[in-house]
Amino acid sequence: MLTLGIETSCDETSVAVVEDGRTVRSNVILSQAIHTKFGGVVPEVASREHLKTIVPIYRQALDESGVTLEQIGLVAATMGPGLVGPLLVGLSFAKGLAYSRQIPFVPVNHLEGHLAANMLAHHDLKTHHLTLVVSGGHTMLVEVFGVGEYSILGKTRDDAAGEAFDKVAKILGLGYPGGAALDKLARQGNPAYFRFPRAVRSEEYQFSYSGLKTAVALHVQSLSAEALEKHRADIAASFQAAAVDVLVEKTVAAANDRNVSDVTISGGVAANSRLRALLSEKLAQVGKRCLFPPMDLCTDNAAMIAAAGYYRYQKFGAGELVANAVPYLALE
Ligand SMILES: Nc1ncnc2c1ncn2[C@@H]1O[C@H](COP(=O)(O)OP(=O)(O)OP(=O)(O)O)[C@@H](O)[C@H]1O
Numbered sequence: 508m509l510t511l512g513i514e515t516s517c518d519e520t521s522v523a524v525v526e527d528g529r530t531v532r533s534n535v536i537l538s539q540a541i542h543t544k545f546g547g548v549v550p551e552v553a554s555r556e557h558l559k560t561i562v563p564i565y566r567q568a569l570d571e572s573g574v575t576l577e578q579i580g581l582v583a584a585t586m587g588p589g590l591v592g593p594l595l596v597g598l599s600f601a602k603g604l605a606y607s608r609q610i611p612f613v614p615v616n617h618l619e620g621h622l623a624a625n626m627l628a629h630h631d632l633k634t635h636h637l638t639l640v641v642s643g644g645h646t647m648l649v650e651v652f653g654v655g656e657y658s659i660l661g662k663t664r665d666d667a668a669g670e671a672f673d674k675v676a677k678i679l680g681l682g683y684p685g686g687a688a689l690d691k692l693a694r695q696g697n698p699a700y701f702r703f704p705r706a707v708r709s710e711e712y713q714f715s716y717s718g719l720k721t722a723v724a725l726h727v728q729s730l731s732a733e734a735l736e737k738h739r740a741d742i743a744a745s746f747q748a749a750a751v752d753v754l755v756e757k758t759v760a761a762a763n764d765r766n767v768s769d770v771t772i773s774g775g776v777a778a779n780s781r782l783r784a785l786l787s788e789k790l791a792q793v794g795k796r797c798l799f800p801p802m803d804l805c806t807d808n809a810a811m812i813a814a815a816g817y818y819r820y821q822k823f824g825a826g827e828l829v830a831n832a833v834p835y836l837a838l839e
């Protein structure tokens with residue numbers, strides 16, 4: 508079955524065609540560059556950009572996939588969580604398409620989409636597994652028992668991991684969103700240059716990133732302009748080490764506690780090189796697998812939404828066309 512996926516929850520307009528929840532036939536992603544000058548996503552501007560680009564991106568996705576709309580068996584679109592205006596553009600477009608062509612429709616939880624990126628990329632992933640969701644808006648450890656069966660073991664009490672990467676990147680003058688640029692700069696720095704605080708002693712699987720972000724800001728303020736210029740890469744590397752160490756420590760502990768053999772990383776921060784390397788290493792030491800999506804399936808994309816929609820359709824059937832955008836939609 509060919510699924511058309513649509514994702515517009517934030518500042519990426521993306522449309523994809525995925526076959527049987529396993530094979531990506533096309534996955535067109537347009538990241539809205541306009542927000543860079545504001546240093547963050549402006550919701551109203553994002554909605555307007557989605558409106559301008561959704562039709563051409565949809566046409567490009569069909570063209571690149573080599574299939575026609577008549578061959579599409581399912582339409583899936585993100586209904587939340589995300590920004591309500593942007594969500595409404597993709598969701599309304601998807602519902603209109605499904606209704607006019609009498610194609611079954613499935614609304615998708617964006618976080619379930621991030622989880623599905625791993626199912627799409629790793630066909631032998633065990634049904635029962637643990638996933639670390641680390642994105643621009645979320646940081647949580649989730650035990651997965653099957654499609655739609657999730658137990659959240661813990662989440663962040665304040666900022667998300669991706670948000671902390673973006674804020675520190677901004678402090679270091681790397682632009683927005685700066686997670687990937689910070690990762691790159693950190694490779695040239697010394698992770699042991701400065702020991703930033705690691706919030707590990709709080710409740711078991713809860714995370715906290717606001718203290719770390721403030722510690723970096725205070726450290727940067729204490730430096731002279733010359734010292735800052737000299738140590739930018741070291742600060743990036745030291746921040747990244749603190750941020751990643753906590754994620755790795757808690758994920759390995761949860762994997763042992765919950766007795767799972769497969770652990771996945773989901774969401775944009777799954778692209779982080781230190782997180783991928785360190786979590787793989789520590790899980791291998793206890794005989795567990797660490798899986799993460801290829802780069803293009805880590806940050807927001809419609810292929811993961813198409814895959815999540817397909818799995819949901821197999822298990823629960825089609826959804827309702829009355830489905831509305833839900834900005835704070837929960838995973839559980
Ligand atoms: N290599 C990297 N290292 C660290 N962070 C990264 C890297 N690449 C991307 N990111 C971060 O990933 C985040 C984007 O991820 P994603 O697109 O999943 O978030 P989102 O969709 O905004 O949030 P959510 O999925 O929670 O709604 C940004 O914060 C970005 O800086």
Ligand SMILES: [Mg+2]
Nearest residue numbers: 642775806807
């Ligand atoms: Mg996302």
